[in-house]
Amino acid sequence: MKIQAIHIFDFDGTLVDSSHRYKTDASGQAIDLQYWIDNEDKADLDTPIESVCSLFRNLCQSAKDYALIATARIWCDGADKVCEEANIKPNSLVSRNGRTDHRGGAQLKIAHVNRLLNLKQFSKVNTIHVYEDNLTYLKTIADYYYNKGFSVKGHYYPSKQGF
Numbered sequence: 670m671k672i673q674a675i676h677i678f679d680f681d682g683t684l685v686d687s688s689h690r691y692k693t694d695a696s697g698q699a700i701d702l703q704y705w706i707d708n709e710d711k712a713d714l715d716t717p718i719e720s721v722c723s724l725f726r727n728l729c730q731s732a733k734d735y736a737l738i739a740t741a742r743i744w745c746d747g748a749d750k751v752c753e754e755a756n757i758k759p760n761s762l763v764s765r766n767g768r769t770d771h772r773g774g775a776q777l778k779i780a781h782v783n784r785l786l787n788l789k790q791f792s793k794v795n796t797i798h799v800y801e802d803n804l805t806y807l808k809t810i811a812d813y814y815y816n817k818g819f820s821v822k823g824h825y826y827p828s829k830q831g832f
Contacts, residue, residue, distance in 0.1 A: 671793035673733045675785065677778055677810065678725055678759075680740035682802030682828030685751055687715040691830050700830075706768075712747025717755035721800065721826065729760055735791070737761045739781055741774030761785070775809035782814075796820040802828040 681687045690708040694701045728736040737759050742748070744764040752758070763781035765772070772780070785791050797814045801807035804825065811821045 671733070672735045672791055673793055674735070674796040674798060675782060675791070675794055676725075676728050676734060676736040676798040676800065677739050677782060678721070678736060678800045679802060679806070679826075680738050680748070680764075681715075681742060682830035683718070683800050683826045684721050684725060684738065684757065685715040685717050685755075686828070687712070688828070688830055689714060709743070709745060710747070712745050713750045715747070715751050717751065717757065718826075722755050722757055725757060725759075729758060735760045735785070735794075737763065737781070737785075739763045739778035741765060741777060743767060743770075774803065775806040775813075778806070778810055779813055794819070796822065798822045798824060800824045800826065802826045802830060 678684055681691075690705060690711050692701045692704050693699060725736055728734045738757075738761075740763070742764055743766075744762065761781070763777060765777065770777075782797070786794060797811075797819045799807055799810045799821065801810070801824070807823050807825055811823045815821045
């Protein structure tokens, strides 16, 4: 059976709660990126959000669904540890490629999914699901694929990290 749906899961605030390492900047309107970087070594203390992780695990077992983690964070050993302990094994993963990777989170995710859609095993994909705590990313990704003719289903997970 060919893959019929791609499921794009954000990591922070959607699959895991990493709010213990998160705060906003002085304006209160954006992430304090330096604080996030300074606390990156505590990523192994992030907590899986079990209801979403359970859905994710089920989708990864389905022959017609492809579940991936797409995150604007720089992936690290701590994130690997959390995934291993929670049995989160994505079909694929995309993250920032170091501190000099300044792509927007939505653009990073779209670029990865577009590469997948060019592969033969994804030729029957007609539905794209987006699981996000960031409404701007959710809307950007959903609109992009809707305008490409896909059926798009957005799944919003409110979190205090979702700027």
